[in-house]
Every structure is written in structure tokens, then in C-alpha cells.
Amino acid sequence: MSEHQAAVLVGPGQPFDLTNRPTPSPGPKDILIQAKAIALNPLDWVLSATGYGIESFPAVLGSDVAGFVVAVGAEVPADAPQPGARVVGMAPSFFFKGAPNYGAFQELVLVPYISVTPLPDFITFPEASSLPMAVQTAWAGWHTLGVPLGSHYSPADKKAVLIWGGSSSVGTAAIQTAKSLGLVVYATASPQHHDYLQQLGATKVFNYKADDVVQEIVATVQEDGVTLDIVFLATGSLQPSQDILAALNPSGGATLASAPLVAADAPQVEGVTVKFVMLPFDEQQQVAYVSRIFQEWLPESLDTGDFVPSPPVQILDGGLAAIQDGLTTVQQGVSGQKLVVEL
Structure with a gap:
């Protein structure tokens, strides 16, 4: 089995451990994304500091990821992004209670296909990485x-x-x-x-x-x-x-x-x-709502320019190793910009 590097949280309030972990195969409705840019959110700091909602450790956090599709699950429809496509996705680490395969803080991450959006060529990976959490939270x-x-x-x-x-x-x-x-x-x-x-x-x-x-x-x-x-x-x-x-x-x-x-x-x-702020509580309604956001509204809005990545991004040097200090900066407060790491 192949491996990839990840920033792993070994316990609440502990430093991230940069280590290799096994690369998973996509589940039936998953897309495996090779991360090229990952955005940092206040939620990431809260979870890393407190362990809130994390079922077990080690865990991998992070929600916002942009990169290339590596593989897709057997039930991913043909009109969803396929291997080689440029995409941005909402990694469900928070909703999956820190499940390591589904956190964005790593080189290869699984994302349910309903939360993956094809990316126009004129939007960079760092710009795109600012989108998922913010867009889903706005519509929620x-x-x-x-x-x-x-x-x-x-x-x-x-x-x-x-x-x-x-x-x-x-x-x-x-x-x-x-x-x-x-x-x-x-x-x-x-x-x-x-x-x-x-x-x-x-x-x-x-x-x-x-x-x-x-x-x-x-x-x-x-x-x-x-x-x-x-x-x-x-x-x-x-x-x-x-x-x-x-x-x-x-x-x-x-x-x-x-x-x-x-x-x-x-x-x-x-x-x-x-x-x-909450998405629809009913599971079927929630899936339908998220699907409309990432598969219909966001692709069209990005293509037309009706929605643009915002605010401006600040790229942190060091890749995954920059996440620790980046979250400290997030904790202290960031005004009018989004902190992003590139891989």
C-alpha cells in the first residue's frame, strides 16, 4: 500500500505530528484528491486545541482543500469530476469526527463527491481553497x-x-x-x-x-x-x-x-x-442541499464570476509544517485575509 505525508493530531492541544500514513482507496461515493492547497479555519484551531467532537486519536483535521482528482469510487457518477480534474472540495473531518482519511491536512484526502466542485482554470488552487467552508457556512x-x-x-x-x-x-x-x-x-x-x-x-x-x-x-x-x-x-x-x-x-x-x-x-x-448556523437536519435533505451548493450553484457562479474567492489569500511557507504556526496566527486573529498552505 502506498503512503503519503499528513499533519496528524495525536491529542488535544498537542503539536501536529508530520508523519506518513497509508493512502486510502475511495469508498463508493468518495473522490480521492491530491491536495495542492489547504486553507486554515478558526474551527481547525478550536478542534486541535480542545479535541471537541473528535472520536479518537490520532486524527486528521482540516476542511478546505483544492487539488487534482486521483481516483473516484465505484458509485461516483460520470458527470462528477474524474481523475486529472482540477477541483476544490469540502473535506468532512469535522462531520466524520476526525476520521483520518477525511481530513484536509494531508497530501491525499477523501471527500464525498457531493462536496467536490470542478475548478475553472482562471482560479488558482490557493484561491480555491478558501471556498468550501465559507460557502457551505454561508448557505447554511x-x-x-x-x-x-x-x-x-x-x-x-x-x-x-x-x-x-x-x-x-x-x-x-x-x-x-x-x-x-x-x-x-x-x-x-x-x-x-x-x-x-x-x-x-x-x-x-x-x-x-x-x-x-x-x-x-x-x-x-x-x-x-x-x-x-x-x-x-x-x-x-x-x-x-x-x-x-x-x-x-x-x-x-x-x-x-x-x-x-x-x-x-x-x-x-x-x-x-x-x-x-445549521444545514437541514434531515439527512436526505442535507445531502440534497449540499449537492445543490457544490454541484450546481458553485460551479455556475465561479464560471460566470458571480461569486469570487474571498478574501485575499496569504500563502504560508513550509507546506504541512506551516499548519501549526498558521493556526496560532488564526487563534490570535486574522483580518481581511485567508491563511493557506501550498503542497
Whole structure:
């Protein structure tokens, strides 16, 4: 059996072990991808530090991978990417509880074919690697907020959303998808990112560090004459968004979808329901939803340029060996860029 190099997590809070492990053969519905670029996510740091959700060790983490198809399983349809194709995929390490064959932090990784998207030649592997987690989380957020894939609002609907943490990878994906849904898009970010987020589709962007940001957003929404009863929290704390929703919806009925995990003791505000971002709970519905994202919506949107990889990537030197320090940087906070390793 052939082998490949992997960054293996041997235990919670332990350093990654660069080691060789057996290269698996694809299961019936899997695609084996040779990784050329891997993006780092806050979730990766949380899992590596805490071991949350990992069934056993050693484990391999990582979700975002771009590269070449090496082999496909017996039940992968002919119209799915085949050996030699350039692809990007959502490795299911988190959903498979750290199962080593399905983590992105290695040279060869298994990904279910429903989560693999063919990659246009004009998008580089590092750019593409920023896509999967952010795109899936964005659409999971819209599902959670009752705005599922295929929805569209007209200008006459005057339906708005606030995306808090707009310069993160999830935030930029949420902005672009919100625009495609026909929503009026408000976002928050540091001032240096405002122009970029407006280029992606944000109508107005606010400095989240400003002392009066809550009052400023409430006043702007009221002046614009739109309805804002939903918030997508891409990153950051709950309280400001809750206060904004409460002020704009005194009769209640507002909803906040949070990409970060919601703590059990998180603050509650009357009239504002806080939900953790989730895909459809029913397994068949979830599979169908994910398939629509990665096999229909994303390929078409990339080809037409309606959706672009974002934010800009920063490539870390050292390949798999750079993951350890890269996640430390992620923990400390990254603004307006995505950290990526190349193989």
C-alpha cells in the first residue's frame, strides 16, 4: 500500500505530528484528491486545541482543500469530476469526527463527491481553497434564517440583512451570496476593508469598533426604509447585533444566525432568537442541499464570476509544517485575509 505525508493530531492541544500514513482507496461515493492547497479555519484551531467532537486519536483535521482528482469510487457518477480534474472540495473531518482519511491536512484526502466542485482554470488552487467552508457556512446560514438556496428578493421587497464580521472568509461569502439573493446588504468591518466589501456587494459598511456603531446602523436602516429582522454573525460577539435587532423590531420576531458556536450562557435579548448556523437536519435533505451548493450553484457562479474567492489569500511557507504556526496566527486573529498552505 502506498503512503503519503499528513499533519496528524495525536491529542488535544498537542503539536501536529508530520508523519506518513497509508493512502486510502475511495469508498463508493468518495473522490480521492491530491491536495495542492489547504486553507486554515478558526474551527481547525478550536478542534486541535480542545479535541471537541473528535472520536479518537490520532486524527486528521482540516476542511478546505483544492487539488487534482486521483481516483473516484465505484458509485461516483460520470458527470462528477474524474481523475486529472482540477477541483476544490469540502473535506468532512469535522462531520466524520476526525476520521483520518477525511481530513484536509494531508497530501491525499477523501471527500464525498457531493462536496467536490470542478475548478475553472482562471482560479488558482490557493484561491480555491478558501471556498468550501465559507460557502457551505454561508448557505447554511441562509437556511437557518429561512432564506434557502433558490430564494430571491426584488428591490420592492426592501429586505435587508446585517452581516457582522464581513471581512472574514465566511463574512465575504455571506455578502456575495446575500447580494445574489437580492438582499440589501449591510456589513461591519475595520475601515481598511470597507471598499473591498462594497466591491463584493455590500450596500453600506460600518466600523464595528466605533462606539456608536449600534446607533449608526439602526439610524441608517431606518433612513433607508428597509426591513432588517435577520443578522448573520460571521464572527464576533452576539450583543451588538442583538441590540440592533431589538431596536429595529420592537414587536419581536427577529433572528440571528451565528457561525461561531453559541455558548450555553450566551446573553439573551427579548424578541431576538439566536440560532447556531445549521444545514437541514434531515439527512436526505442535507445531502440534497449540499449537492445543490457544490454541484450546481458553485460551479455556475465561479464560471460566470458571480461569486469570487474571498478574501485575499496569504500563502504560508513550509507546506504541512506551516499548519501549526498558521493556526496560532488564526487563534490570535486574522483580518481581511485567508491563511493557506501550498503542497
